[in-house]
Amino acid sequence: MISIDLNLVWTIINLVVLYLLLRHFLIGPVMNIMDQRKQMIEDGFKNAQAAQDDANRLKQEYETALSGAKQESVQLIEDARKNAKAEYDRIVNEAGEKADTMLESAKENVRAEREQTMKELKSQIAGLAAASAAKVIGRNADEKESRDLYDQFLKEAGEGDDDADR
Amino acid sequence: MEELNCETVFTLPVVGGISESVVVTWIIMAVLVLLSIILTRNLRVENPGKIQLALEAGISWAQDFFEGVIGKESRRYSPYLITVLLYLAAANTLAPLCGFKPPTKDLNVTAALAIMSMCLIEFSxxxxxxxxxxxxxxxxPIPVVAPIxxxxxxxxxxxxxxxLFxxxxxxxxxxxxxxxxxxxxxxxxVSFYFDIFDGLLQAYVFVFLTALFMTEEME
Incomplete structure (x- = not known):
């Protein structure tokens, strides 16, 4: 019952063989699979992290671009407004100037016409006055004397006329 | 009393008598290896089956257990310890349940296991x-204790x-x-207690103590 013999050696050989076989057929494959899975999970985590980083980076870029675009649009609107204001001012000024010119020329015309009319009137009045004076005097006095008289009359009348014109 | 003896099953011409325990060990080896081959046939990384999950759970439990005792850097010893654990569990429980005499009842087997443990402890x-x-x-800690x-x-x-014996x-x-x-x-x-509970317990104790001695030696 209690005896050590050669079977001890056989058992040791058996154990070594069993160890090699089990390591090859059981522990090796199972550990391999578990390592692979672990590796896969780690890779998955790494990929997810990378994807998230990418997404964050893109988002940052978009936000920067978006804020840039907003600023640009504000600038554009500002420019457009400025341009429109300048154009408006220019047009209004032009119109004002044109209106002024037109008013001026119209006034000028009116004055010229009135002067023309006045001159005609003067000569007619002078004629009339001469005729009426001749009739009143009843005779054709000295030519020179009568002319002086007209002029004097006209001057007086002209001064009165000028006063009325103002 | 004849039940206690380890009979010689057959005698080979050169190497001499082959005892019952060695033959039972062969059977256990054959069963374990066949089971391993069958169970690890369709291992998949993704969507493992129930059998594979159970297998992985068992192996990783044993692996974690031995790593916990002998440390992560010595994990290369754990396949041997897992082998011994499986062999002892099979020898202590399956053999008597299937009608064999447990090979661990033979002093040759336990001595062989102990010699291998000794080699492993000192080698590590x-x-x-x-x-x-x-x-x-x-x-x-002092030279006086050297003989001990x-x-x-x-x-x-x-x-x-x-x-174990x-x-x-x-x-x-x-x-x-x-x-x-x-x-x-x-x-x-009583058989449940002595064969299954005590058998598994002794298998556990054997590999646990081996791992513990290895840790002591590696300090």
């Missing part, structure tokens, strides 16, 4: 710390060997006596 210590440190550590620490090389595997033999003897006196029903729970 030498590999980790070198021969010089291994020679010096016998004189720790040298004796420890033999005492540790001897205790492993005798603990004694437990299995005693369980076997108790069970045989019980079967002789009360052959009906009563041996069933």
């Amino acid at each position: 210590g030498i590999r980790k710390n070198g021969v010089v440190h291994w020679m010096k550590h016998f004189a720790q 620490t040298v004796l420890e090389i033999v005492i540790r595997p001897l205790s492993l060997c005798m603990r 004694g437990n299995m033999l005693a369980g076997f003897v108790v069970l045989e006596l019980l079967k002789f006196f009360v052959p009906l029903i009563v041996p069933i729970p």
Whole structure:
């Protein structure tokens, strides 16, 4: 019952063989699979992290671009407004100037016409006055004397006329 | 009394008698290897089946257990310890349940296991710390204890060997006596205790102590 013999050696050989076989057929494959899975999970985590980083980076870029675009649009609107204001001012000024010119020329015309009319009137009045004076005097006095008289009359009348014109 | 003897099953011309325990060990080896091949046939990384999950759970439990005892850097020893654990569990429980005599009842088998444990313990210590440190550590903490620490090389595997052998033999003897006196029903729970519970416990204790001694040696 209690005896050590050669079977001890056989058992040791058996154990070594069993160890090699089990390591090859059981522990090796199972550990391999578990390592692979672990590796896969780690890779998955790494990929997810990378994807998230990418997404964050893109988002940052978009936000920067978006804020840039907003600023640009504000600038554009500002420019457009400025341009429109300048154009408006220019047009209004032009119109004002044109209106002024037109008013001026119209006034000028009116004055010229009135002067023309006045001159005609003067000569007619002078004629009339001469005729009426001749009739009143009843005779054709000295030519020179009568002319002086007209002029004097006209001057007086002209001064009165000028006063009325103002 | 003839039940206690390890009979010689057959005799080979050159190597001599092959005992019962060696033959049962062969059977256990064949079963374990066949089971391994069958169970690891369709291993997949993704969507593992239930069998594969159970297998992985068992292996990783054992792996974690041994790593917890001997440390992560010594994980290369754990396949051997897992092998011994599986062999002892099969030898202590399956063999008697299937009608064989447990091979661990034979002193040759437990002695063989203990000798291999001894080699492993000393080898792990030498590999980790070198021969010089291994020679010096016998004189720790004081040189007076050197004879005792040298004796420890033999005492540790001897205790492993005798603990396993004694437990299995005693369980076997108790069970045989019980079967002789009360052959009906009563041996069933007793067999559960001695064969399954005690068998698994002794397998656990054997590999746990081996791992523990290795850790001690690697300090």
